[in-house]
Amino acid sequence: MSARPGGPDSALADVVRTDVPVARGNDRIWDAATRLLLGWRSAMFLLVVLGGWELYVDLGGADPLLLPPPHQIAQSLYNDRSLLWSNFLVTAREIVLGILLAATAALAFAVSLHLSHTLRRAVYPLLVASQTVPIPIVAPLLVLWLGFGILPKLVVIALVCFFPIVVTTLDALAAVDPDLLKLMRTFDASRARTFRHVELPAALPGLFTGMKIAVTFAGIGAVFAEQSGSNSGLGYVFQEAIPQLLTARAYAAVAILSAFAISLFALLTLAERLLLPWAYEPRGEGRR
Amino acid sequence: MPAKGANIAIEAPLQECRDPETPNGVWIRAVDRTFVTRRGEVAALAGMSLHAAPGEIVAVVGPSGCGKSTLLELICGLQQPDAGTVQADPAALMPQRDLLLPWLDATDNAALALRARGTPREQAREAARPWLERFGLAGFERSRPVELSGGMRQRVAFLRTLLAGKPVLALDEPFAALDALTRLEMQGWLASLLAREPRTVVLVTHDVEEAVVLADRVVVMSPRPGRMVAELAVTPRRPRHRTHPEVVALRERALDALGVSS
Numbered sequence: 001m002s003a004r005p006g007g008p009d010s011a012l013a014d015v016v017r018t019d020v021p022v023a024r025g026n027d028r029i030w031d032a033a034t035r036l037l038l039g040w041r042s043a044m045f046l047l048v049v050l051g052g053w054e055l056y057v058d059l060g061g062a063d064p065l066l067l068p069p070p071h072q073i074a075q076s077l078y079n080d081r082s083l084l085w086s087n088f089l090v091t092a093r094e095i096v097l098g099i100l101l102a103a104t105a106a107l108a109f110a111v112s113l114h115l116s117h118t119l120r121r122a123v124y125p126l127l128v129a130s131q132t133v134p135i136p137i138v139a140p141l142l143v144l145w146l147g148f149g150i151l152p153k154l155v156v157i158a159l160v161c162f163f164p165i166v167v168t169t170l171d172a173l174a175a176v177d178p179d180l181l182k183l184m185r186t187f188d189a190s191r192a193r194t195f196r197h198v199e200l201p202a203a204l205p206g207l208f209t210g211m212k213i214a215v216t217f218a219g220i221g222a223v224f225a226e227q228s229g230s231n232s233g234l235g236y237v238f239q240e241a242i243p244q245l246l247t248a249r250a251y252a253a254v255a256i257l258s259a260f261a262i263s264l265f266a267l268l269t270l271a272e273r274l275l276l277p278w279a280y281e282p283r284g285e286g287r288r
Numbered sequence: 289m290p291a292k293g294a295n296i297a298i299e300a301p302l303q304e305c306r307d308p309e310t311p312n313g314v315w316i317r318a319v320d321r322t323f324v325t326r327r328g329e330v331a332a333l334a335g336m337s338l339h340a341a342p343g344e345i346v347a348v349v350g351p352s353g354c355g356k357s358t359l360l361e362l363i364c365g366l367q368q369p370d371a372g373t374v375q376a377d378p379a380a381l382m383p384q385r386d387l388l389l390p391w392l393d394a395t396d397n398a399a400l401a402l403r404a405r406g407t408p409r410e411q412a413r414e415a416a417r418p419w420l421e422r423f424g425l426a427g428f429e430r431s432r433p434v435e436l437s438g439g440m441r442q443r444v445a446f447l448r449t450l451l452a453g454k455p456v457l458a459l460d461e462p463f464a465a466l467d468a469l470t471r472l473e474m475q476g477w478l479a480s481l482l483a484r485e486p487r488t489v490v491l492v493t494h495d496v497e498e499a500v501v502l503a504d505r506v507v508v509m510s511p512r513p514g515r516m517v518a519e520l521a522v523t524p525r526r527p528r529h530r531t532h533p534e535v536v537a538l539r540e541r542a543l544d545a546l547g548v549s550s
Contacts, residue, residue, distance in 0.1 A: 005468055145355075167504075180387050182361070182364075182366050183387060184400075185364075185366060186364045186379065186380050186381040186452065186458075187401040189404030189405070192402050197389075197400065197404065201389070232331075278389070278434070
């Protein structure tokens with residue numbers, strides 16, 4: 001097996017057709033991405049929500065210190081832009097690396113569990129347990145253990161993101177048609193080649209689905225980890241802002257975190273459509 | 289196209305038979321096969337026997353659930369009999385559904401058996417390419433399965449089985465999922481292909497006419513547990529037409545053996 005990534009002989013080259021133009025699909029893909037990011041419907045909805053929020057606070061429904069009106073959050077986004085930006089970069093790095101770490105570990109885990117029934121029986125319950133670990137309690141311990149650097153943050157984010165990716169990848173592996181495996185046996189394919197040509201490509205859409213779910217969890221994990229011991233990151237900004245009664249700034253940090261999660265989700269959707277176009281086509285009978 | 293028969297030795301070398309001196313074809317003698325399910329034991333085959341001489345096309349017809357697919361899996365070595373013996377030259381399976389991989393184009397799908405043996409991708413594609421043309425798939429080499437018609441998908445699936453280079457082809461209702469017109473067309477296509485590329489074929493079908501037109505011999509199976517209830521030799525030379533009087537008569541006899549009066 002050639003190790004050249006993306007080369008004509010690598011497993012990836014079979015699956016990820018970078019050489020074939022995604023004819024007619026391109027428009028649709030961009031549509032999908034822009035719809036998610038800039039769609040006028042979601043923009044309208046957001047405006048309605050923000051307007052209602054603004055009115056509610058302005059009419060005295062809530063103390064602006066507890067619930068800052070959107071215009072104050074917008075002001076904070078502008079006034080604190082350099083502070084927010086530099087801390088956003090820290091958190092963004094943690095989230096991206098954390099998800100990549102989780103995806104790598106989850107893929108390796110899912111593959112081992114798929115290949116070994118015994119391992120699956122033994123480890124699956126523990127895997128479920130890993131998701132019930134209360135992160136707010138574990139995060140400070142991890143910081144004490146692993147120090148104040150980026151490592152404990154990555155571990156916390158990976159811990160939060162790991163489970164959904166393993167489950168969706170494992171399900172995709174298990175969904176491979178047993179007749180296809182029989183077919184490969186009549187072709188004298190070794191277990192490794194069957195895995196490489198049939199099961200691994202079939203698992204990639206599951207991996208993407210898991211990562212899309214994980215993206216939404218990663219931000220929460222990052223904030224917890226930063227609050228447990230850090231002097232940078234949006235979680236840190238949040239934690240510092242509250243005692244100083246800078247609630248608008250805290251909300252601004254949350255807004256940035258949400259926007260980043262949406263962007264990552266859209267990016268993953270886009271990547272999936274470009275790299276695995278076949279996963280978006282109708283299955284079964286071909287068109288006539 | 290010169291020397292079609294000779295090509296296969298280079299592009300899809302026939303693997304050695306278990307006894308290279310004397311290819312056996314397929315011998316199944318008094319085979320029992322029972323499955324244990326949650327609802328108890330289900331006897332799929334009981335005392336089933338079948339023989340296909342090297343180069344012979346044997347069609348197996350029978351009612352639904354008579355153990356036909358089990359029979360093919362025994363031939364391919366995917367299952368072992370509970371009793372009786374199965375001797376068969378190496379066999380490649382063509383499953384009922386085409387099971388083409390949606391992420392591969394027609395060429396890569398056809399070359400899957402070569403890739404399964406470790407042939408590098410470009411070499412495998414190179415080997416499959418001339419066959420795609422001969423299978424009427426020229427211009428669709430880079431089309432993924434979703435872009436192919438049902439008949440084309442079935443041809444790619446058949447090519448994939450053929451390129452496995454096994455002396456025995458185990459075909460499981462290969463045309464069952466096609467519409468009637470495409471099925472007729474594909475039957476004619478298969479007949480002419482097998483005339484050029486002779487193989488030992490065990491063809492499972494529920495289409496009695498398909499069996500009589502394509503096969504040298506038709507084996508009729510009983511309902512579950514499956515066993516042979518009739519064996520009809522089809523004497524007219526291939527290719528034969530479905531309106532040939534003897535074909536029509538054999539079709540009626542096969543239907544009689546199945547207990548279907550027409």
